Every structure is written in C-alpha cells, then in structure tokens.
Amino acid sequence: MKLDRKTVARLALPAGKSDVIVFDELLPGFGLRLRRAGGQVRKSWIVQYRRAGRSRRLLLGSAEVERRAGKDGSKEGSRRSRHRF
Numbered sequence: 001m002k003l004d005r006k007t008v009a010r011l012a013l014p015a016g017k018s019d020v021i022v023f024d025e026l027l028p029g030f031g032l033r034l035r036r037a038g039g040q041v042r043k044s045w046i047v048q049y050r051r052a053g054r055s056r057r058l059l060l061g062s063a064e065v066e067r068r069a070g071k072d073g074s075k076e077g078s079r080r081s082r083h084r085f
Helices: 005-010 064-068
Strands: 019-023 030-037 040-051 054-062
Touching: 019 040
Parallel strands: none
Antiparallel strands: 019 030, 030 040, 040 054
16 A cells, blocks of 8 residues: 555554554555554554564654644645655
8 A cells, every 4th residue: 555645644443453554565664553542543654674583663753743743834844844745
C-alpha cells in the first residue's frame, strides 16, 4: 500500500485489533503503526530493519504532527512546508 496523505487519513484499526503496522510498497521497511491508546488510535511512523540477524523497529515520530503543524495557515517553519508525502 502506498502511504500518502489520503491513505494515512483513511486508515483505521480493524475490529478486535489493538495494534497494526501497514508497510509502504515503495520504501521497504517504512511503515505506519496504528495503536489503540485509551480511547484513541495513535498513528506513528516506523522503520523496520535487520541488524545482527534480528529484526528491529525504530520509532520516527507521530503521524499526527503533520496534521497539527501549520494549522494557523502559515507554512513558514512548519513540517508541511518541508515534507510532502
């Protein structure tokens, strides 16, 4: 699945699941983790890689930052102005 802005906004946890990782089809190891925390679903960017024969995951940050950044309409200094996905 291609992880773009529209796809990320539409993603939801399947019924009965509390944690799901969706990987991007174009960037191996890059994915979005959906995790239920309290009454909310948190979305986080991750990278999964292998080191010394073991699979590891690195948390890159919240996917919610993109939505909050630049809410006042200014693009100066916001993530939206630097990163387009």
